[in-house]
Amino acid sequence: MRRFDQWTLESIRSEGAAMSWFEEHRFKWTPAVANAMEQVMGGKSIVLITDHDRRWFAHYITSTLNKRSQERPMIPIVCLDALYPHYDHLSGGESIDMLSDMLDLTFHGEYFFWYIGKGDERRADIAKRNDTSLLWIMDENFQNALIMRSYDPLIDIKLLQLYRLFDKTLNSVLFGEINVRE
Template structure:
């Protein structure tokens, strides 16, 4: 077994496209993902959502995270839009707190928001309000987030690459291939 940092480096280097941009960013990536995978292994669920510009990626992510050919247990990823279809009405601190109350009642073992999108989106405020959130923020640096550049012409490709690394990291942790 190797640590997630070294495992990630090997995984990144095997993907020639990813290695050019992600190898230098693994120091930012690895501790954040390791802490969130630990929370999941302790029973917490991921409440996943994206801003409106990345709705396509939200569907892609949720369709692929528990694919049949993964040969692993089904993972606790839930769509925030499916859990609360009126999510677009959540815009105040009070409405965010009401949403969090509902989720706390529904997920007694805990949950963490997993948000991908612009840092200035109203949806980002939901994730930023929680200490356990995991975010891939576009055009904003924040705690518990991985920064992405919105002007990058390869942003969509990078999102898919990050999904593949994220998905592989979870499998490696589940099958004791890595130390978190």
């Protein structure tokens, strides 16, 4: 079984120059994604949250992660907008606590957040409050998060490349090709 950090580097380099921008970012990627993979392998569901500009990406992820052509077990994933479409109207920590209570009841505490978007969005607040969240934060430095820039002219392409790497990682973990704990 191969080490996750070495496998990640080889996967990035196998994409050629198109993904060379990510080599230096892999040090933030590896522990964050390893944590997410361990949670998936432990049976937790993914609650996906994006900012408004990345709603298209949430739809892309939820429609492709479990597509029929995948020859792997289905991964439980749901977009927060589908569970509670009024999220943007919540105000204050007490309202977020009520939403967290609803999610705890729904998933029996067996879930984690995957947030993709700007760090100063209200939608980021719920994921940032949880230590187990997978965070792809833009325009803000946040501990244990992959940091990106929303104003990067190639941001959409980079997000798709990262998703492709995430999906490839998921396959390799599910089929025992890599160990994310090493």
